[in-house]
Amino acid sequence: MAGMTRPLLNRRLAPFGTTIFAEMSALAARTGAINLGQGFPDTDGPEEIREAAVRALRDGRGNQYPPGPGVPELRTAVAEHQLKRYGLAFDPDTEVLVTAGATEAIAASLLALLEPGDEVIALEPYYDSYAACIAMAGGTRVPVTLRPQEGPVGGAAEGRYVLDLDELRAAVTDRTRLILLNTPHNPTGTVLSRAELTAIAELAVERDLLVVTDEVYEHLVFDEAAHIPIASLPGMRERTVTIGSAGKTYSFTGWKVGWITATPELTGAVRSVKQYLTYVSSGPFQYAVAEALRLPDSYYDALRADLRAKRDLLSGGLARAGFAVYRPAGTYFVTTDIRPLGETDGFAFCRSLPERAGVVAIPNAVFYDHREEGAPFVRFAFCKRTSVLEEAVSRLRGL
Secondary structure (H helix, E strand, O other): OOOOOOOOOOOOOOOOOOOHHHHHHHHHHHHOOEEOOOOOOOOOOOHHHHHHHHHHHHOOOOOOOOOOOOOHHHHHHHHHHHHHHHOOOOOOOOOEEEEOHHHHHHHHHHHHHOOOOOEEEEEEOOOHHHHHHHHHOOOEEEEEEEEEOOOOEOOEEOOOEEEOHHHHHHHOOOOEEEEEEEOOOOOOOOOOOHHHHHHHHHHHHHOOOEEEEEOOOOOOEOOOOOOOOHHHOOOOHHHEEEEEEOHHHHOOHHHOOEEEEOOHHHHHHHHHHHOOOOOOOOHHHHHHHHHHOOOOHHHHHHHHHHHHHHHHHHHHHHHHOOOEEEOOOEOOEEEEEOHHHOOOOHHHHHHHHHHHHOEEOEEHHHHOOOHHHHOOEEEEEOOOOHHHHHHHHHHHOOO
16 A cells, blocks of 8 residues: 555564465365365365254355344353263353364454463464464464474384473463363374363462363364363362364365354353354354254264274375374374475475375474474374375375
C-alpha cells in the first residue's frame, strides 16, 4: 500500500508467516508427490455419520444459527462420552462448549485465560498454532523439550519421547499462568504416562496453575498405550480445560467440530471469547457428531487396528529406506531421524524430497523454539489409504 510506513501485520504475528503445511502441500501439488505431510485422511469416515449430516440438512436442523454453546444433542453426547470413557462427569448445559474445531478451542482458551506477559509452558515440539495463539494473547511461550528416551539403534528406535520433569519444574516462575499439554502428542506420537501426568498435576496444584490440554488424538493409541485425561487426576478437575475434536477420530476434518469440557467458570470464560470469534459454526454437522460419539466400541477398535497396521507399514518402509524411526504410541504421525541418510537439515531434506523420491514430509524443526533440537527430525503422516502408503514406501526405497 503506497504511503504506508508502518507494518500492516500485528507485530505479535509477524514471525509466523505462511504455515509449513501450506508450503509443503503446495509443493506436493506442484510436483505430483504423495503428500504425507499434512495430517488429514484421504477417505471419509463412517457412512452412517455422513448420512446423519445429510439428514440434519434436509430436516432443517442447524441450517440457521445454532445455540451459542452448541446444540444440546452434541453437548449431551460429549458429556456422555467423557463419563463413559473416563469417569468424568460434566454438566452439558454449563460445562461443555462446542467450538469450530480444536484450533478455535485452543485460541479461545488462551485468549480468555491469559493476560499480556503471562508465561505459558508448552511441550516442544508442539503444534504450530500453539505458538501463534499464545502470541495473539500477549503471552510468553516457555518451551520444555520432549526428547527421545534412547537414540536410534540399527535404523529403528523403540524408545519413546519423554518429559524431563526437573526441567519442567525449573521452567515455572511467578509469571507462569498455565501449562499447555498435548497427549497423545503431535508430532512425536508420545502418549504421556500416568507418572508424567501425575507429576504435572502435582506441580499445577502446588503452583496454582491452569492446564489447557489438547486431547484430539485420544482414541488413536496403540499397543499398550492408554490415554489418561489429566482432568481425571486429583486436584485437576477445577483447573483444567480439556479440548476434544471429531475430525481426527471420525475422519471428517473439514467439518471443524470441536469442544471443551471444564468447570462452569472456565467454560464461561472461554465462551466469552469464542462468541466474538466464530460465534457459532458447523450447525448440521453438530447433530452428526452427536451420533458419532455414540458409535459402539467396535468402531474405535477397528480404527485403532487399521491405523496400527498403517503405522507398521510406513515405519517398516522408512526403516528399510535408511531412516531411523521412532515408532509412535499414538496419533497418526511417525517421526524419523535423517542422520543415518547422511542428512542433518530437515528443512532442506523435506524441500528436496518431492523431487528426489516423490513424497512430501514435514520438518519437525518448525515445531520447536530450539530449532537445533528438531533439525534432524522429519514427520510423516500415515492416515492414508494402504495403497498410497505402499506406493510411498516403494518410492522412498530410492533414497
